[in-house]
Amino acid sequence: MTVRVAWLLSGPPNGQTRTDTRLAPLGTMAPEGELTSRAGVIAGGAPLAATGTGPMQVQLGTGRAVVQGTTAQGAYPVVVTAPETLTVPDGDAQYPRLDSLVLRVYDGLFDASGQTAAAVELLTGAPAPSPVEPPLPAATLRLWTVTVPAGASAGTGGIPWSSALADRRRYTTAHGGIIPRAAGDSTPGAYDGQYRDRGGVLERWNATAGQWQTYRPPLAVESATTGFTVAAGYTLNAYAARRTGGVASVVLDVQRKGPQLDVGPTGNVNPDEPIGTVPAGWRPFADVELSVSDGFGSGAARLTTAGTLTLRTWSSNGALLNDRRLRTSTTYLLP
Structure with missing residues (x-):
C-alpha cells in the first residue's frame, strides 16, 4: 500500500497496522474547534508535491497529512509512502474545467462507501466558461487544482503542466506549533495565541478582532x-x-x-x-x-x-x- 491511514479499523488488509502508526502523523494536532482538528499537510521537504508526468497524467509525491472528517468522525492521519500517478480525463469539447487532486478517507462506519481505506483521487469539476473547483466530500483534503483546457487530450498535446497546476495545499502542525501559511490560504485561526508563519513574518490570531496580526514581541x-x-x-x-x-x-x-x-x-x-x-x-x-x-x-x-x-x-x-x-x-x- 502506498496510501496509509491511521485511526481506522485495526488489522489488514485496509485497517491500521503498526507501520501505519509509525509513519502517520499521530498526536494532538492544531484545533479548529472543540472536537475538530485543522486539516492540512505536514511541512517538511516538499510534501505531496504534484508534477505532470505525461500529456494527461499527474503524479502526487510522498508526504503526510491530516484529513478531518465530520465532527463525529474526527481526524485521520494519512501518509503517502510512494508517488501516485493519476490520469486526467480528456477536456470538454467546449469549455475548460477545474479538477482537484485530493486525499480522501473512506470509513464505512460513517459514510455509505462500505470501505475502510484512504486514497489519492482526482475529482472532476464541471466544464463552464468560468469553471469552479468541485465540492469536496466529507473527509477529503484538497491538495492541487488542475486547469483542464477545452479539448485537451493526449492527441492534442495534453495539459500545459507549467501553468495548469494551482497549489491548494494548506499546512497544519501539532497543537501549539507554528503553522506555515501556504499561498492562498485564508483560513482563520482557532484560538487566541495561535501562531502562523507568513513568508517569514510571524502572525498571531486575535480572536476578538477576528484576524491574523503581525506579532511584535513586547519591548523590554x-x-x-x-x-x-x-x-x-x-x-x-x-x-x-x-x-x-x-x-x-x-x-x-x-x-x-x-x-x-x-x-x-x-x-x-x-x-x-x-x-x-x-x-x-x-x-x-x-x-x-x-x-x-x-x-x-x-x-x-x-x-x-x-x-x-x-x-x-x-x-x-x-x-x-x-x-x-x-x-x-x-x-x-x-x-
Whole structure:
C-alpha cells in the first residue's frame, strides 16, 4: 500500500497496522474547534508535491497529512509512502474545467462507501466558461487544482503542466506549533495565541478582532538613574537613562565647579574638557555628538563608544562660569 491511514479499523488488509502508526502523523494536532482538528499537510521537504508526468497524467509525491472528517468522525492521519500517478480525463469539447487532486478517507462506519481505506483521487469539476473547483466530500483534503483546457487530450498535446497546476495545499502542525501559511490560504485561526508563519513574518490570531496580526514581541524597557561618573571639576545633579530594544535615551544635569573657562572667537574648547563617563551597557555603538547648554550659552559634546563624555565647543567669545549647570539630552543606538 502506498496510501496509509491511521485511526481506522485495526488489522489488514485496509485497517491500521503498526507501520501505519509509525509513519502517520499521530498526536494532538492544531484545533479548529472543540472536537475538530485543522486539516492540512505536514511541512517538511516538499510534501505531496504534484508534477505532470505525461500529456494527461499527474503524479502526487510522498508526504503526510491530516484529513478531518465530520465532527463525529474526527481526524485521520494519512501518509503517502510512494508517488501516485493519476490520469486526467480528456477536456470538454467546449469549455475548460477545474479538477482537484485530493486525499480522501473512506470509513464505512460513517459514510455509505462500505470501505475502510484512504486514497489519492482526482475529482472532476464541471466544464463552464468560468469553471469552479468541485465540492469536496466529507473527509477529503484538497491538495492541487488542475486547469483542464477545452479539448485537451493526449492527441492534442495534453495539459500545459507549467501553468495548469494551482497549489491548494494548506499546512497544519501539532497543537501549539507554528503553522506555515501556504499561498492562498485564508483560513482563520482557532484560538487566541495561535501562531502562523507568513513568508517569514510571524502572525498571531486575535480572536476578538477576528484576524491574523503581525506579532511584535513586547519591548523590554530598562532604566537607570545612577552609574554616570562625573569628571574632576563637576558634580552630578541628575542622570536618567532608558533603553528600549537597541535604543537608549539619556538626560544629564551636571554642575561645573572648575574655574571660569573663556572661549575665543572660534568657539573651540582646547583641550576638550572631560565631563564624565556613561556606565557600561549604556554606551553607543558609534561616537555621538550632542548639544549642551547652561541657559546662557551652548556648545557641543562628544560621547564615545568607551562612554567618555567631553565638552568640545562653546558659544564664540563666551565663558563657562563656576557653578553653572550644564544640561543635555540625547538618543542613540546601542551596540
